[in-house]
């Protein structure tokens with residue numbers, strides 16, 4: 001089974017700082033279909049993206065924009081991202097995991 005795990009798992013407010021998956025994704029990983037796993041890995045690698053992260057300008061993905069009802073970021077603890085204007089896009093999982101938990 002493919003996994004982005006780099007054996008450096010540490011739960012940082014709902015995001016693994018090693019592989020950047022959400023804890024929910026890690027828990028559900030084994031029961032996901034291959035396609036679901038591919039989708040997560042594509043998001044983590046920036047292969048699929050909906051916008052660029054306003055902080056690092058790397059590819060970021062908002063699942064809502066992909067047509068889903070929830071976003072991966074709903075599963076992680078709310079972060080203190082500072083002042084973000086209403087139109088600004090979501091941070092990528094790398095930047096979000098570095099922010100202090102609100």
Ligand SMILES: [Zn+2]
Pocket residue numbers: 053054055056057058060091092093094095096
């Ligand atoms: Zn970023």
